[in-house]
Structures are given as structure tokens and as C-alpha cells.
Amino acid sequence: LTTPPRKADAMTTPTRAELKSKPLVEVMAIDKSFGPSRVLKQCSLDVRTGETVVMIGPSGSGKSTFLRCLNLLEPVDGGNIFFEGRDITRERDKAHLVRREIGMVFQSFELFSHLSAAENIMLAPMNVLGLSRLDAHDLATELLGKVRIPDKADAFPDELSGGQQQRVAIARALAMKPKMMLYDEPTSALDPEMIREVLDVMADLSAEGMTSIVVTHEMGFARRAADRIVFMESGEIIEAATSEAFFGGSVGERARRFLDQIL
Ligand code: ADP
Ligand code: MG
Secondary structure, eight states: OOOTTTSSOOOSSSOOHHHSSEEEEEEEEEEEEETTTEEEEEEEEEETTTTTEEEOOOTSSSSSHHHHHHHTTSSOOEEEEEEEEEEOTOGGGHHHHHHHHHHEOOOOOOEEEEEEEHHHHHHHHTSSSOOOOOHHHHHHHHHHHHHTTOTTTOOOOSSSOHHHHHHHHHHHHHHHOOOEEEESSTTTTTTTHHHHHHHHHHHHHTTOOOEEEEOOOOHHHHHHHSSSEEEEETTEEEEEEEEHHHHHHHHHHHHHHHHHHOO
């Protein structure tokens, strides 16, 4: 297998190819119902370290539920989830430990409105990791630089654009040094001119080897940053194709119909 040329190669050791050989997450045939409605049906997906998976599918197909189950925000009814080879499926008591390793970014930012950008980022490292205020502030400064708003440390959420708020939310997730990032439609609430700045930050992180699952309909981002594309419909993972195969045109009938609607 050759590394796809469209994704920037990070100069790290071990090589990306080596990193990507090991599954970080293995989701095996998970089921989830809300009352009588089966929302996830035998969904399986492996995500290897360093991989970026883009997940697409119609509204209501179960994408958010899949991410929430993976992050143990929702218990599954059946199946198993392995993280670094460890079965975490029913470790409800250790859910907070798992969540510490998996950063999540939502459509609606969910920043604390009474805290500055820096304070939003500092909160978890201080409370959960025990960092001093000074160290947490240094970390926030570094991360605000990484998400390309180095001058916004003291700004409050309502003084920031939507795109800037979402980048603070990404920085806040990164502050816990997660092994994986989950993004649930991170640009859906943004004005068009702000979408790109958020996607650029996400693409940078992916290129640096951050393992990611991204629910998005931004197919430009998928083409640029995804190693694989997963298509969900009616609670089922219908396809999980490499980006090359997907954009090369080998897309099943149902995924094709969906793409025709969104493109
Ligand atoms: P998507 O993110 O693909 O739009 P969701 O995972 O949000 O899909 O939802 C899948 C289905 O599960 C939908 O029919 C939705 O109404 C239902 N659902 C999601 N969360 C809940 C919940 N907490 N209680 C009941 N039904 C839910
Ligand atoms: Mg959703």
C-alpha cells in the first residue's frame, strides 16, 4: 500500500504507514435502540492509529449515535467496542477515562460563555489533569496558536465569530491530549465563509496524524483529509471505502443516490 499523495506527510517516526497498521478502535457489530426504534444495526468499524475517517449519510441515519456510543456517552445494547485492544463496551465506571482519551467536538461549540477562550481551554487540564494555572495557560496559548487564533486568549465566546468559537472548542478538546478526535458536523452551524478556517485546522491535525472520525457533508474536506469514507443509512454502515476507491467512482448505488442529493 502506498500513502495517498493528496495528504501531507508528517515527518514523524514511526512512519505513517507503520502507525496506521494498528487499530486504535474496533467497533464490532454494535446495536442500539431507543425504545422500539433500532438506531444502530450491527455496525462495525475499525479505525487505525493516524487514520481519518469521514462519515456521511442522511439525517437520522445514526451518525451522531454511533459517535456517542463510541465515546461511551450512550450505552450499546449489543456488540463490542475495543479501544487500544481493550474491551471498553461495558466499562461504564471507566467511561470518564475513555472520554479523556477521545476528544469530541459538536456542531454547537458548547463553550462556557462566562469564560474566556483561554479559560475554556484551561478548565479540564487544571481540573482533570492537575495542571497548574500557569502551565494550563501556557498550554492554552500554544493551542490557540495551533488553531490559528493566537490573539484571542482573553476574548469571550460572544466576542468571537462562529468559526473562531469552534476552533476554541477544538483547542479545548486537544488540551486533554486525546488519542482520537470525534467531530459531529463541526461546520454545520457556521456561515459559509467560516467553514474553511475550521476545516483547515482539522485537516492540519489529520495530516499530523491525529486519529479522527468526522461526520460531515463537506466532501472537499473528505477528498483532502480522509483516508476512508463511511456511508451510513437507516442505522447501518453500508459502505466503508478507501478515499481512493470512493472518489475514484466505486460507490454503491445507495451512497451514489445520497451524494447526488448533497452535491
Ligand atoms: P444522525 O446523526 O445521522 O442525524 P442520530 O444518531 O442523531 O442520526 O439519530 C438516529 C435516530 O435515533 C433518529 O431517528 C433519532 O430521532 C433517534 N434518536 C437519537 N437520539 C435519541 C434519543 N436520545 N432518544 C430517542 N431517539 C433518539
Ligand atoms: Mg447527527
